[in-house]
Amino acid sequence: MTLADRIDALLPQTQCEQCGYHGCRPYAEAIARGEAAINQCPPGGAAGIGKLAALLQQPVLPLNPEHGFEKPRTLARIVEADCIGCTKCIQACPVDAIVGAAKLMHTVIADDCTGCELCVPACPVDCIVLLPMPEVQIDMAHADAARAHFQRREARLDRLRIAREVELAARKAAVGDGSVQRNPVLEALARAKAKQQEPKP
The missing domain is CATH 1.10.15.40 (Electron transport complex subunit B, putative Fe-S cluster)
Structure with a gap:
């Protein structure tokens, strides 16, 4: 070690x-x-x-x-009636302790929450409150689980980042060698948008 x-x-x-x-x-x-x-x-x-x-x-x-200052550990809880389903708290949570989907109610998995409070400033409607963390949750087993959740999330985000970079590189290469197929609809929309932006006489 x-x-x-x-x-x-x-x-x-x-x-x-x-x-x-x-x-x-x-x-x-x-x-x-x-x-x-x-x-x-x-x-x-x-x-x-x-x-x-x-x-x-x-x-x-x-x-x-x-x-910062030392204070009692807390758990996040979402006031579900006020949640607008923006997913900002899900993106902020470092241990994937918040579940939900876009435009649907979210909720916190209390057993997985570490009390990091990163979700609080991320919420645009202030629907997240902090509650006292049970003493039984402040132990080595919970810390070990939080570490594992954080590592899994980081690994997933790394895979997604690499996949995006590979896809972007492939698109750039395709544009460079002229192998990208033309899309007449998109080209027509682009021309129309450009025409709208032309200064009027």
Whole structure:
């Protein structure tokens, strides 16, 4: 097990990005490289800082207020009557704990929610409230599950990004060698739009 692995195992896995990194693992790697301090994780709080200090044999530091303040962990809940189905919260959730579809009601899978709060500012209608997280949910098993959910989501997003890049490259190559078939309808629409934009005499 690497040092970054051992540091990551002590982090709460909220994936909230308050530390300044895209998730707990990048923060753990930055600490291991000596590029980040051990006091940048508000969800981990003083207890988390103490564990990191003991592991790394460093002095215990107070939580850096630039990254937030320690407070009780929470769970997100969507006020379903107010939800407009915009999917912005689904896109913001780092652990896929929100389900729903465009223009349909969304809901939070409470057992999977880490309390990162990233969905709250993403919601355009303020229909997400924060409730106290049950103590039984603040444990290593929940953190391990959150880590796995985050890793699966990141892997899926990477696959989608690569697929888009491959598709875009193929389209550019097709345009370059003239193999793209002409679409008379689209060409006619483009001409009509261009004509509309011409200055009138």
